[in-house]
Each structure stands twice: as C-alpha cells, then as structure tokens.
Amino acid sequence: MTAGNGSGGAERPTRTGRRPGQSGAREAILAAARARFADAGFDKTSVRAVATDAGVDPALVHHYFGTKQQLFAAVVELPVDPESTLRIIESVPLNQLGENIIRAVVGVWDSPAGPGIVAAVRSLLAGSDDPTLARAFVSEVVLERIRLRIATADDDGRTRVALVASQMVGVLVGRKILAVEPLASMPASDLAAAVGPTLQRYLTGDIGQDR
Template identity: 40%
Template sequence: MVHHFFRGKDELFAASVELPADPAEVLAGVETLDPAVRAQAIVRAVLRLWEGPAQHGMVAFVRGTIGSKAKTALMREMVNRTILSKIMAGLPGSSEEVRVRGNLVATQVVGLMLVRYVIRLEPLASADPDDVVRWVAPNIQRYLTGDLDTPT
C-alpha cells in the first residue's frame, strides 16, 4: 500500500511527520561534486534551508523528532537512506569506513543545526553564513576525505 500512495518510505515519512523540506531537493547535485570539495556545498545547502522560510518548521520538526522514539527511528532511517547516501556517494573506502565518515559528518551538521537554530547559542546563532561555512566546512571535509587516524 505504501507504493500505491507514495513513491517510497521517504515520501511516507515526510508526509507522516510533516517534514518541512525535501532532502533530495536541498542536497540536489551534492553527490556529483568531487568529494575533495564537497563540504562547502553541504554546509551551504544546510544554511540555505535553515535560513529560508522553512526555518520555523524545521525547528519545530527537530524539537518534535527528538522527543519521540518512533519519529527518531523513522528519521534515522531517512537520514541514512536519503541524506547520507547523497553526501557520501562516490567516497572511496570500505562500506564501514564510509558509514563512519557519514556518521561523523552528521555530528557536525546536526550540531550546527541545534546550536545555531534551536538553542541559538551566540555568537554562532547570528554569525554571517559565509563565516559559518568557513568555520565548519573544513571539519566536515576532514570527515569526508581526510585521515581519520591523525587529528589535523
């Protein structure tokens, strides 16, 4: 029945929790970028989404998801299949290494969203988006393609 009414589980999830944005649209084209330069595009895509009209819906969505075990489980599945699969597409390494790298990227992106838009911790909350990209993208890039054994 899911496939009769929806294109797949991701669309069902988005409808059931009123996801304020389509991750595929937000991250369109990221998977085609060279992994060596992908981090800035990821941070810019996140900032575009959160700086836009969907911000209030995104904050409400995050707050509601964190408080619900069922929504958190659905979100985890959607993040793995829809968001991380795009971000991590084409990265070299074993599937386990790519999964670890994806999880590390997620720590930075989720942390950025929580601190900047939900908790609104200053000075990050009001920082210029270009500064945020400059500060956060190098860490994400390290998680994407850098040496995970040696801190930089």
C-alpha cells in the first residue's frame, strides 16, 4: 500500500551528505586529517578543510578532538597532549628555558604516558613508520612554539631549536631505549641541572653561526 500525501506520509528531507555523528565519523576525520597534515603540514591545514574531506560538520571535529593541535596529536598517536608541557615551557623566564625544557619533557617520559612515546620513537628509529607526520608535528607544533620565544631580528632561531631537538632525542634514546646508566636512573632534577645549560646555550648563547 502506497503512502498518501498527508502529513503521516510526507517524505523525509534528503540528507546533505554529511555523516551523522555516530557512523564512523571519528575514523573518517582521522583519515582525512592524516592525509591533509601529510600533504599540507600543520599551518596550512584547517579544521574546516578536514571536515569537508571527511564529510562532516566542523563542529563534529571539535567535538571529537578539540583543537587543531589536539587533532594532530591524535593523528600521530601521541599518548599525551603536549599543550600542558608547552604552557610550562612558555611561562618560564627565557634565561631558565633550557633547564625547564629538560625538566618538563623528562617528566612526561617518566609518567604513565612515557611508554607510548618511547614505543613511537622506537618505530620511527626502526623505519617501521613514515616519519613525515611525526617530523611535521615536532617542527611545526612543538619546536615552533619554542622558536617564537627566542627568535630575534637577526636570528630566526631555527638552527637553535634543531640543536635542542637533537640533544633531546639523544637523551631520550640514552635514558629510555638504551637505558645507559647512570643516565637511565638519574633523577629528573639532576638531569635538568646537567643538560639544561647545554640547551640554554643552544637557545640563547653563542653557537658560532657567524664563524
């Protein structure tokens, strides 16, 4: 029996093509964001563009992931949002930045989230994962926030933050992957006191760029 034209048989309006909130939208957003970030990087990727690619409303992206930075962290599968650590680093005096970077980052490595970070680094070092997104996250999100604090009219700070990154990777590998003693069991405060001055020189001291 065919429905009549009364209110009880009125046809429902056709969907616009956007995904409803509970039908694989989260996975679609992650896939779209992964492709966008890999192709365009962090700065040139917008939440609206990701939403369009995923076929959802931008509000749904914010609902699932919060900010664009948190979305990027989810894409690279970080077990912790770096925002709280970055806020600590940004709040300290410039002449104490090196020591506080070590203290804050080692605190995350030694936390319950640490094993997930170490596992991700192991995969990258072994060549199991494509380093493109991880490199973009480190350079465009984490290091960029530090660079903006130290950049001057004569020095954009890019070499300086790259040196900081190289030092931090070395400490991570020695402390958490190779477990070199006494580095592996050194209290975070002692490690900060030992390595912090080197980071501080990289950030604000003489690194011989003009020689």
